[in-house]
Amino acid sequence: xxIIYLLIEFVDELTFGVGEIALPFIRDDLHLTYTQIGxxxxxxxxxxxxxxxxxxxxxxxxxxxxxxxxxxxxFTISLFxxxxxxxxxxxxxxxxxxxxxxxxxxSLSQAALMDSDTTRREQNxxxxxxxxxxxxxxxxxxxxxxxxxxxxxxxxxAALASLSTLCLLAALRYVPPDPxxxxxxxxxxxxxxxxxxxxxxxxxxxxxxxLLLLEFADxxxxxxxxYLALYFVDVARVTEIQAGVAVTVWLAMGLITDxxxxxxxxxxxxxxxxxxxxxxxxxxAFAVFLLVPGFxxxxxxxxxxxxxxxxxxxxxxxxxxxxxxxxxxSVMALGSVTAPLARFFPFLIGFLADQFSLQTAMWILxxxxxxxxxxxxxxxxxxxxxxxxx
Numbered sequence: 001x002x003i004i005y006l007l008i009e010f011v012d013e014l015t016f017g018v019g020e021i022a023l024p025f026i027r028d029d030l031h032l033t034y035t036q037i038g039x040x041x042x043x044x045x046x047x048x049x050x051x052x053x054x055x056x057x058x059x060x061x062x063x064x065x066x067x068x069x070x071x072x073x074x075f076t077i078s079l080f081x082x083x084x085x086x087x088x089x090x091x092x093x094x095x096x097x098x099x100x101x102x103x104x105x106x107s108l109s110q111a112a113l114m115d116s117d118t119t120r121r122e123q124n125x126x127x128x129x130x131x132x133x134x135x136x137x138x139x140x141x142x143x144x145x146x147x148x149x150x151x152x153x154x155x156x157x158a159a160l161a162s163l164s165t166l167c168l169l170a171a172l173r174y175v176p177p178d179p180x181x182x183x184x185x186x187x188x189x190x191x192x193x194x195x196x197x198x199x200x201x202x203x204x205x206x207x208x209x210x211l212l213l214l215e216f217a218d219x220x221x222x223x224x225x226x227y228l229a230l231y232f233v234d235v236a237r238v239t240e241i242q243a244g245v246a247v248t249v250w251l252a253m254g255l256i257t258d259x260x261x262x263x264x265x266x267x268x269x270x271x272x273x274x275x276x277x278x279x280x281x282x283x284x285a286f287a288v289f290l291l292v293p294g295f296x297x298x299x300x301x302x303x304x305x306x307x308x309x310x311x312x313x314x315x316x317x318x319x320x321x322x323x324x325x326x327x328x329x330s331v332m333a334l335g336s337v338t339a340p341l342a343r344f345f346p347f348l349i350g351f352l353a354d355q356f357s358l359q360t361a362m363w364i365l366x367x368x369x370x371x372x373x374x375x376x377x378x379x380x381x382x383x384x385x386x387x388x389x390x
Contacts, residue, residue, distance in 0.1 A: 030086075047099070048099035068105055070106065083161060130255070202334065282305060
């Protein structure tokens with residue numbers, strides 16, 4: 001049942017949505033600096049980049065279901081740890097556990113979804129993205145509900161741990177079993193061959209193209225979202241409630257556009273041309289967003305920023321999977337090659353915000369649309385398997 005993979009993505013993005021909106025509350029509760037926030041958003045991902053390649057390779061050569069379940073267990077434990085964190089170091093430890101756990105639980109579920117129908121990868125990625133957007137939108141609503149009843153961000157993370165437990169139980173029942181022929185544990189030779197096959201792909205320009213563009217595109221998606229609430233509070237000088245409204249509007253817009261993109265992608269004759277146009281529009285929209293004063297104007301512009309990055313992730317990720325036929329889980333390993341670069345950006349923004357200002361640091365995010373305009377193929381690319389089909 002493919003629905004279980006979408007449920008896992010929903011819970012993961014629900015957690016992400018809660019975590020990013022809760023940052024002002026966590027910052028005030030634990031008295032964190034911008035640099036510490038940058039470390040929370042960067043260091044766990046950098047460390048996970050050294051662990052996730054092994055998880056990805058094992059997902060191709062060993063028992064993928066077993067890895068998904070094990071990741072789900074650690075995913076749940078990390079959420080519980082976050083709920084009881086009373087210091088920066090303990091919170092950092094919970095984040096460090098969360099990242100590789102999410103890699104096994106969520107990224108391998110994505111690979112399994114991609115393998116379920118190799119002719120409709122971009123279409124399934126659009127559905128995956130919609131499930132994530134639904135989780136992201138639900139996150140602030142869940143946090144707001146718990147704050148209203150006095151349970152705060154800690155109670156919210158405790159509820160997420162409970163929800164993750166239910167999702168884990170569903171995965172135990174509905175994730176398809178591993179092949180009977182799968183060994184109890186692969187030999188070092190098998191693992192080595194898996195790494196060799198995966199990293200041989202790095203000799204291909206196309207693989208590097210999609211890996212790097214995914215990371216740069218994320219600057220205008222997850223990285224921007226990570227700082228959005230803090231930006232509205234510290235730069236736009238609005239209340240935390242108004243910042244929550246702005247982020248909720250961002251997420252609602254994302255949910256609507258991701259849903260509408262599911263049928264739209266079937267009618268795209270050239271998805272790369274679509275991305276080049278939207279990248280140019282994104283470049284101008286975000287620059288104006290940073291320059292104009294006032295909550296209302298920034299709120300209107302952030303809607304445009306969200307609108308113009310619609311479809312970036314499913315198109316780029318779908319292209320990456322299609323460039324690696326038969327190595328779906330190895331996408332996770334190859335993604336770890338560029339992950340340290342991507343994870344460095346949130347720390348850099350936090351560091352520069354402490355040295356100068358958050359307003360100044362946010363200009364770095366413009367590297368996202370600029371990279372797409374430079375790196376996307378100039379000529380029309382051939383249709384991928386399943387692209388343009390109804």
